[in-house]
Amino acid sequence: MTDHDATPDLTGPDLSESYALSINGRDREVADAWLGESLLYVLRERLGLPGSKNACEQGECGSCSVMMDGLLVNSCCVLAADAVDADVRTVEGLAPDGTLTDVQQAFLDAGAVQCGFCIPGLIVSVHDLLDRAPQPDELEVREAISGNLCRCTGYGRILQAVQDVAAARTAADAQEDRP
């Protein structure tokens, strides 16, 4: 799909942009970047956060999903220099280092992970869904992950994992409410 220029541009882009981003609650400095860099590129190549995956670079696959000011977006479709002042949360920010969220654990338990490439994006989307709709029906789940392409699983175990988390959270809430 990518159009490659016949002759490479040997002058290269002008690396002159410097700005600060707020990623997972921390201020991160970006220095000497090119104006056209996407948030995905800056996360992966400049800030050492490779959890957001780069597959399509055109907003089609959802592998680079992040939360920006509380909204699920594709980081490949965000101009990094325009993410200044925004609160960006990546998959790395969901749980402390070395631990898993309940959604991540449920994906493992349900066998929802095959090659794994799409999983970080799916995890971010599913957290966003369950924050908004704690007990989603199947149609809601399918619509919520409709922008996250998985080419391995056929989605069955992913849908199961989401329902497992919803049920476990509901059970935990009921336990808490007991006098």
Added chain:
Amino acid sequence: MPIARPTSLDDAVAVLADDPAADVLAGGTDAMVEISFDHRRPRHVLALRRIDELRQVTTTSLGVRIGAMVTYGQIERDHATLLPGLAMASRTVGSPQIRNAGTIGGNLGTASPAGDALPWLLAMDAEVELASVRGTRRLPVAAFVTGPKRTARADDELIVAVHVPAMEGPQHTAKLGPRNAMVISVACTAVVLDTAARQVRIGMGAVGPTPLRAPDAEAAAAEAIDWDALRADGTAIAAFGQACAAAASPIDDHRSTAEYRRHAVGVLASRSLTRCLAA
């Protein structure tokens, strides 16, 4: 300054007055794809994300003013009662991620023949509000979109809002593609019944260089409808679809053929009219 991040409309139009060649960045879902595929190399970006007045939906006795930076997600979540047809069309755009970023103003600015908001805006006789340091003006959507990805926006002008007249009556939009999400329309329709004026209006997308109306089909359907009961017989509904198909001007491309698009837009037109009448 390579990127301008104004917080007011006045500052934004001043940036464009200084550099009419600046790349205007709304939700990024079109612009970033062009940049990532090296079809566009930004030299100077005007980012609109921080201008609150572009994010507002406001109502007056005349209708609704939708700020250019209002997203499909906002329409879908917060304005489905006020703008039912636009909310239906918005829900068919891309994915939740795209709908949280993509904007109504961006859809107008890109002016793709398949732009999902455009058929409804055309059917509603919406008007695009443009601003520059020279002042503001309003253009009907039909005059604003001049060709595939071409608009009447002057280089120093910013799309600031779209005005939709108040209208009573049912609305329905339909979209055809290979799946229910993440597709660019093969064909799409927006039908609105203006029950006060007893008019039928249709906007058709992806079946011409610009979104199209079908005046003959609209007039015949308005005659055929029993407006008191909001009913029409099956023959009239089928004839509406055929007349809409005849008014389309589709092409063959990698997404479909002209022949299929013409057939599909007729089916969708009949379906949208049926749903309006059943509602």
